[in-house]
Amino acid sequence: MIPFDICLLGDSLLTADQYAVLCLLVGMATVLGLIIVVRANAFLALIAAAMVVSLMADGPIQDKFSRVASSFGGTAGGVGIVIALAAVIGKCMLDSGAADRVVRAFMSIFGEKRSSIALMGSSFVLAVPVFFDTVFYLLVPLGRSLFRKTQKNYLLYVMAIATGGAITHTLVPPTPGPLVVADQLNVDKGLMILIGAAIAFPAACMGLWFSSLMNRIMPLPMRPLGAEPEPAAIPDDKLPSLWISLAPVLLPVILISTNTILTTMADTERAAQLQPGDIADWDAFRQPIQQGAAAAGDGTNFGKHVIATIRGNGKDAEREELASLLLQDGSLNDGQKEVALNRLNQYLLVDKNFPKNQDAFLGSKLSSTAVSLSRKPVARMSPVEAERMNRETLESVYGPEVLKRHVWNTSKRELANITSMLGDANFALLLSAVIAMWTLAVQRQFTLKELASSVEVSLMSGGLIILITAAGGAFGAMLTVANVGDAIQHMFPIGSDASSAKLLILFLGFGISAVLKIAQGSSTVAMITASGMLVSLASPETLGCHPVYLATSIGAGSLIGSWMNDSGFWIFAKMSGLTEVEALKTWTTLLLVLGTTSFLVALLMAVVMPLT
Structure with a gap:
């Protein structure tokens, strides 16, 4: 076993920090090489990289691979239930017409003239529990229908849908990427929802303005998508009510956010601190x-x-x-x-x-x-x-x-303890899943067997996401074992008392996530890998602000540089009927705007409202 404090490589000696960076580079090369060159599934690439890094890191030889499995299980235990339930909620909302009802409600509020705002708002809300590709599949037919009616603004419509879906996909749990980042950086899920949404909203507004600009610069026509006819719209009387449709989205947000607020109020009491008179002698x-x-x-x-x-x-x-x-x-x-x-x-x-x-x-x-x-x-x-x-x-x-x-x-703590149970993300999403399944059964008059079959399909799709996110968590844990975070801290003036030096970690998270996204294409992989690298730096004392801003900076970076190796790029291009060059000009630049704006907002909030 190679000693970790000083390692012999050929004729040169590596310090502990240099060896940690070597472990990081080997791990990243393993992930990128398997995904890009071998075209391996992200789960296999991340697990292989975790084992390689664990093998290089210090520790008893008999624990080299077993600790990878333990870390995998720890991550799966933290986010697996939430991801599985989110998959169930998303499919049930789509099949029952609840998602369609939400979209039509936005359309009735904003009207046809502001239909791009309605489309952006719909995708912004629906992408919280529903994966981006599903939201885009759902809303693109509506955008195409609007173009047939107005004969203009087709590019604006599809970019508006992409704007809302992409920004919450990377900043607001329970979408897998931000959920795992929050879990790894020990950020409260409710706070991640609140701050993530607060950062996502101005970024989405900027994205909508940019979409309008691109629509004027290159007003693209709507092109036919294969030989299949456009799907017929479902009559309003066949859709569930608006409140029932919104309940699976709003209920967990309300329960989790309420718990966050009450727990924060209880924490501000600092009940364990020493008070005058506590030391009697x-x-x-x-x-x-x-x-x-x-x-x-x-x-x-x-x-x-x-x-x-x-x-x-x-x-x-x-x-x-x-x-x-x-x-x-x-x-x-x-x-x-x-x-x-x-x-x-x-x-x-x-x-x-x-x-x-x-x-x-x-x-x-x-x-x-x-x-x-x-x-x-x-x-x-x-x-x-x-x-x-x-x-x-x-x-x-x-x-x-x-x-x-x-x-x-105290009385505040006892109330917070109750909301901690009710506002637990696993329980909150279970309630939402029950409502979504009940809505599907009632609206489509499903038997219990048909309902079970629909849920099983959604769980199968969610299972792959759980495997990937848990493998990413294991990879991040092995980077921590290899002391990568300490090495990064020693490489940069992070220990300085200057706020600008501490904010450097936010730039670091943003930059690492962006590089990983450009290299391998997956926002989720980029987020969980970057957060695993920086987990040892995610404390208010080191950052000078709450770790939620590091989490959102990493999410913002994962939007940068989407191109042909990103599945989202192809979903946008093929479902919109755009060529690859047109998608690069629109989708890639849109995500650049969204990522940069959300990072600047996160940086501003970290300075103005550090939450330490």
Whole structure:
């Protein structure tokens, strides 16, 4: 096994960072080579790349391939149910006429003169639970029907459909790409929906303006598509009501977003932070820290660990001030106690590695909550969870006569706990799937056997998406094992306190995703690979903003550079009746506008509203 700190390659020595970059390049070459040259399925390419990177990374030889399977299962467990249910919802909405009802409602609101807005709005909404290609198949006949009626604006109609569908496909869960990115970067699904939609809307408006411009520059005619006649429109009385049609889309958005809002409100209480009066006896609180720090030898004890955690990796005046206050002889005055309390909240309680995954913490038995939280991956731990973990750890060390027990389940937290159950993405989409299936059964008068057959077809199509996304998650996890994120962090001035340096990670996510999209064509593969590479950097402390902006930057980059290797390119060209050159001039440039605009909006929001 090759040592990871320094690796011998031929006659040259590679540092740890250089070897990590080598692992990344080999992994990317494996993915791109298998997809582009061998024409292998994306699932096989990603799994093969994950195994190659795992083989190169450090670790026991017997775990090289088993950890790939574990990471695959972890990703599938996180997003598999949601993707499967979204596939069921999409097919049931199409077959029942619910999707058609949504489109006609938009048309009646905006009218024929603003039909491009109606088409864009319809695809914007429908592409949240329905895959882009399905939405485009659904709406293109309507665009063609409008052209036969108006004899103008055909290119505007099809580009408007592409605008709404493409932007939510890459920014708003539960579409697989943004769903996996949110899962890998530990971004709350509800927040990803809210911020993704907020960024997608101005980008969609810009895309609609660009579509109108292209329609004036090159007013293309509508061409026949093969020998098949245009499908007949379904009568209005055969369609479900608007509210029933919208319910499968709106219900999960409402439930998940409500949970996000209430959980955020509960988090702002910072219930685990140390409050004035919580430390009843400062001398007794400092005593084990002083005794441990003064103990002879190099062994780790509670006092040495606390001081080392406070001081961190570098010299900081405020950290040193706290260490001095905890170690100094004599009692602290009121001013010193206030400073020490604030510094403990600032430097000790937010440390995500404090208990170090131990059931017994340096001689003290940790509570079950502290143990559970300490085993959570650092990248997936929020600041509030770190505060709770460390407060529970300190309470395990000190008795209540020294450190007051905190109350975590406040009234706001109890309400948030209820919405966490109801707003769980798996449960919310299950309810939506039930409504969509019931609507299909009623509208088409399906028997239970016919309904089961329709659901089975949708699950088969969703199964392939689950395999690809889980394989991408495994590939990203192996890149993390190979310390690719740390290597990238060392290559760029990300550790600087300057906000411009921290925002460099957003540019990095956007650029990596765009390069991957151009190289292999799949937005989903580009998103999950880029997020896997940058997962170790996805913390508010490193970014200077919430990781949701890194997630949306990666999604924006995955729109850039769509050409002949992208299935979306061919769907747009063939279903619209455009030539390859016309598709390059329209579809490719449209996605460039959408990707650039959404990234600039994400960048602006990260500066103005960092959400840290």
